Amino acid sequence: MIKIENLNYAYKTGAKNQNQALVDINLEIADNSLTALIGHTGSGKSTLIRHLNGLIKPDSGKIFIDGTEITDPKTDLRRVRFDVGLVFQYPEQQLFAETVYKDIAFGPENMKLGADEVRRRVYEAAEMVGLSEKSLEKSPFELSGGQKRRAAIAGVLAMKPKNLIMDEPAAGLDPRGRDGIFALIKRLHKSGMTILFTSHSMEDAAKTAERVIVMDKGKIFAEGSVGEIFARGGELRKIGLDTPQVTRIADKLRDMGYDIPPVYTTAQMTDAVKKIIGGTNG
Template identity: 45%
Template sequence: MDIEVRNLTYEYDSGTPQAVRAVDDVSLTIPGGQFVGIVGHTGSGKSTLVQLIDGLLKPTAGSVYLDGEDIASRKFDRKHMRSLIGIVFQYPEYQLFETTILKDVCFGPLNMGLKQEEAVNAATDALLRLGIPRESFGASPFEISGGQKRRVAIAGVLAMNPKILILDEPTAGLDPGGREEVLGLLKSLNESGLTIILVSHSMEDVAKYVDRILVMNEGKIFMDGNGKEVFSHVEQLEEIGLAAPEVAYLMKAVHDAGIPVATNITTAEEACGEILRALKN
């Protein structure tokens, strides 16, 4: 399922003197199956943009199209919309409320109008995909570890079987092990055909996992390209308060020290290969 955003604008407090333009005339296309990273400093409009795509906010101007169909049109009633696009907010574990893990994950599917049995199946499927063992299904979602809570919350959205999954900082507050786990999972979901939009401020994570990076600044798309393209503009990124992954700086320093390495490197593995190649020549 392709997403197309045309001249999208969103203003908070629209029509008052305090109006703030959070998203400013953004146009872009995300083809189905892509793994997209959206980066930008706090307040750059990235969270607003994904809420507009999900239809949770109504744009001040412009439209969002799913497979060429305007989401404001009558064809997309709310339920249909929710079953197409899932959104996982920051610290999603704060939305858990049911007495058991399984019941909580069933909440979304039941709201979609699924029968109890179908909902349980969908929930079971999602929980297992996120590595929650069957034995824990009956446990209270408030008594499991932080990392598990996060995964249960993501399962709660995944169980609605969306075609597009949007995640806002899904790794915030997790330890390195937990971060790798969640990101690896997203990668595997993406490989099974899901479009993934990852909002993040970790350049290292984005560089390692996504196909395409959108850099946002002051409500506009500042850069759009793959990791190599984006992170070769270190100075421009720094101007808007962002940084490139640590290896990008390393390669630049190595290059400046007179070792002829390429500087458009974004992961540790690539960096290693490139340095070895340069030293051998």
């Protein structure tokens, strides 16, 4: 479980723009949950997730990972990083080794695991993200864009973290690549991982996550199940987030007097409409 208590953080860039990046954040991420962290560029979401494995230290407040306070100076942050895997935005830009295999092995090797264990983990991680054994011997730079991203994610998965945090995992991918990444996230979640991912897109959150946290101007703006959050479409639009078309369609129909429950996927929408048709016929 990830627990954040009264976290504050300001960027240190001279006196001129002392913009508080994070203001009084309190959060709990339950074990084996799948959470989307939504907000604009500059809303503080990337800063927040970099706190979760000690890459940034807060000005005040505490962070606990499975009961260990990682904000305690005595905590061994390297150990924390093996429990909290962090996949950066455009992670393929960090690939560096001659082969995909060696790149994925980088994390486990840093953990000082035995050669057999490293090997086992590399194969396991590659299988999880859907990379063939043949591609493991290729240079990472020979892979396609989507494959590169998968290889980079495998590099983090090979450390077998209990918690996986991903910054804009689908950024820059085409629709097929996006679907692939979100299918992977769902698979990892099913296998028992705790997953938190950031996104600009309410649509991605609606399709993938169980819970949604909305950030605005360094604060938690809203938090709840996907259904609860999308029921507040108007508020979200006010802070400039674009709600998916389906939510807007449902809102408009409701305003016209139709009995449409809060929906956030196209399948729910068509079901709702079909139910009304069924109701009038029967």
